[in-house]
């Protein structure tokens with residue numbers, strides 16, 4: 255009996271959950287056809303090959319900081335918490351507006367979380383936001399903070415004419431982590447190696463990549479290993495989950511990695527946003543989780559696995575709680591439907607290229 | 609171009625539309641004032657921070673075709689005088705709205721955007737702009 259109580263309280267004290275979430279995707283879109291027309295590519299085969307129809311484009315006055323702020327404000331509003339109680343903010347991105355000067359302080363000020371908090375920017379290609387989530391989980395578990403906020407946001411850059419131009423998009427999601435909330439985070443696991451599949455040197459406007467090298471040794475290897483490690487720790491199997499979210503560099507990779515691991519199309523469907531918004535880099539898996547939480551019910555079991563080139567994956571095991579029923583969900587897919595198409599010329603203007 | 613110290617001082621107003629409210633007469637001022645022009649000396653020490661909701665209606669507007677320096681590339685854009693729901697007025701840009709679509713009485717809400725960049729090497733200034741309320 256004594257043992258039971260000890261372990262019960264130990265478990266209770268170490269509870270950690272998603273208290274709130276918010277997402278933001280810019281209003282503008284460019285179709286694959288429009289980019290293909292510019293470069294004389296075959297739109298149909300590209301669209302089918304990448305599993306993507308169109309991607310989001312930031313307005314001329316939007317960047318990672320403004321996207322992070324919009325997502326963060328939605329998270330605070332939905333969670334209904336006092337932003338002054340947020341003790342840590344981490345912003346993960348590979349397109350921070352400044353090389354030196356944190357995005358996290360801009361967010362902290364804009365949501366009214368300053369000055370009593372710690373804050374930092376994270377960088378790890380597309381998984382810097384989930385690294386921030388892990389840090390918030392640890393700080394909450396340690397009792398160092400009441401709430402932590404982790405954001406993944408990007409305005410992805412691709413050289414005009416590069417294959418990445420079809421997918422590089424903009425968007426972000428913010429998560430507030432605390433002791434209890436709408437979804438309990440049961441466990442997290444990571445898999446990390448030094449793999450040069452994708453990079454951008456300091457001062458260079460566009461990334462370089464290892465072409466075909468990006469698939470097997472990078473994306474698939476890291477995601478499958480992190481997912482399997484997590485399921486081993488939890489004692490779960492793919493069929494135990496209602497929903498799964500994998501990083502979405504295009505519409506094809508997440509479908510294939512799901513199949514490799516033993517998940518089906520229905521499990522990944524709600525979170526698969528890449529076909530309609532493109533690859534939002536640090537925002538990708540976190541936006542997918544947000545869209546999944548939008549439709550989830552109490553008791554639903556969710557697995558999310560991010561991927562960042564360079565390379566690493568963070569996996570999360572999540573159970574939705576009863577609190578989801580009264581939580582004012584944002585409906586991310588509805589926000590995404592409010593869109594406006596731009597042509598290639600306007601797209602270049604918004605990107606600051608001309 | 610704006611001086612960095614001035615921008616820094618104005619961050620609460622620019623990011624979060626934080627103005628001042630006179631505790632004596634209840635008037636709300638934006639941009640913030642340190643003294644109430646109605647209550648004058650009596651208002652000294654009686655001006656408190658007041659966060660505006662950022663929602664309101666377009667009272668008048670103009671379309672800018674020849675922008676001042678640092679705003680090139682955004683033209684044509686809409687500058688509007690907005691009557692906030694608290695009754696105070698604010699001037700701001702309306703984004704993601706066609707010039708054929710904007711009209712007096714249109715409901716708007718504040719959003720967070722990049723206002724300008726001090727060239728390639730300088731600071732980036734952020735603040736409120738407005739979008740249609742949907």
Ligand SMILES: [Zn+2]
Pocket residue numbers: 630631632633634635644645646647648651
């Ligand atoms: Zn007064």
